Amino acid sequence: SYVVYGILANGATTVMYEGAPNWPAEDRFWEIVDKYQVTIFYTAPTAIRAFMKWGEKFPKKHSLASLRLLGTVGEPINPEAWIWYHTVIGRKNCPIVDTWWQTETGAIMLAPLPGAISTKPGSATRPLPGVVPQIVDKDGAEVTDGAGGFLVLREPWPSMLRTIYGNDDRFRAQYWSQVEGAYFTGDGARVDEDGYYWIMGRVDDVINISGHRLGTMEVESALVSHPKVAEAAVVGRPDEIKGESIAAFVTLESEYEPSDALMKELQAHVVKEIGAIARPDFMRFTEALPKTRSGKIMRRLLRDIAAGREAQGDTTTLEDHSILDKLRGKDS
Structure with missing residues (x-):
């Protein structure tokens, strides 16, 4: 819809790229933006967090002056990623359209109208006209x-x-x-x-801890707000006492190494940002997270790993099976 027929129906040109965003180098997307003078860039929050991890030096090698609008789609975006996207990629000149919709809805349902609706980092703002x-x-x-x-x-x-x-x-x-x-x-x-509407994630991604409902995105956002964390994924894990507990998979900025002390530091940081109810009971450091080829974190697989189960269901869309193998290996 937003790659082919929606664009063509409006008489616009689309630039499609099939391949990794970090090959042959981490500025591949920005090279394409400048080469083809792309005006609208639309990507997933997971990809934005990967760009953040690689560093500002890669987008800063390019002008990106053709960009006039930035979009985000696929999952809730944490405020830190939103601000980085606006500042580093948009150079503070491009509105960000955080869109909520589904394949089933056939169109965007919640999103700001650029220039007309004030935005809040992390919020899809308001429903479009006629959407209730x-x-x-x-x-x-x-x-x-x-x-x-x-x-x-x-x-x-x-x-x-x-x-x-x-x-x-x-x-x-x-x-x-x-x-x-x-x-x-x-x-x-x-x-x-x-x-303003704040999407917490799929119902499966809302954790029930001793009767308290907590969105995994809230905990992920707290973790990513720590300067040593590049990316985080949070899932629920079965707990005999609380019903569910929080399991966190964390990727660090390249200059930091995992340690027990850092794990405690991150747990304390989450408590400070949200409260004791959100403290991760299980935390694993990993070099990368299992993602689809479109950049979405496959939290279903992480739930299986956190629960000590063999990964179930379809894994054909998994971009790099070696990541899953490494996570499984640490469980054995």
């Missing part, structure tokens, strides 16, 4: 006062899906059975006092 989202609890009642809940859509929209091909029963069960009269997105979110 709501945050509800497990019983379908609206949640207020900034509390987290399930993101649903209460009214139809022009590009909504009509079925899953050949499987109407699954379509009804997946999207329409959880909350009566609403489309169930499968994402957790909250709304702040200004009516």
Whole structure:
């Protein structure tokens, strides 16, 4: 949609690149931007955090003056990555459009209108005209006062899906059975006092610790805000007492080495940023995180590793199987 037919339908030109963003060097994307005078750059937060780890020297080798708009998609973006993206890539001149949507919605649903809606780092801001989202609890009642809940859509929209091909029963069960009269997105979110939406991640990525619901993105953002951390992924881990506990997989900036002292330092940092409830009980340092070829962290695989299970399900989209093998090897 945003690579081919959406662009062509609007008479625009698209630049597609298939390959690693760090080959033959870590400035591959920025070289392409300057070469083809790209005006709009759209990528995933995971990729932005990788750029941060590689350092500012690579984008600073290039002008990037053709860019006028930056977009982010695929998962919630932590405020630190948003600010880096705006400052280093956009040179503080490009609005950032943090978009929330799904393949199933057929179009962007939550996003700022560039230049018209004030942005907040980490928020998808407001619904587009005609889109009616709501945050509800497990019983379908609206949640207020900034509390987290399930993101649903209460009214139809022009590009909504009509079925899953050949499987109407699954379509009804997946999207329409959880909350009566609403489309169930499968994402957790909250709304702040200004009516801005903050996506917490997939419902599977919301951890229930002794009855307290905590979005994994909140903990990841706290970890990444530490100057020694380049990237982090957080998942829930079964816990006999609390129901679930927090497991963190952490990639450090290149000049730092893993140690028990650093692990305690990071745990204390999370407590300081969020509170004791968010302290990771399990932390593993890793050189890289398992990601799809499009840059999304495969948290499903990390949940299996944290729980001591063999990785289950499809791994064909995994970019580098050696990362998963290394993480498994440390478990054995």
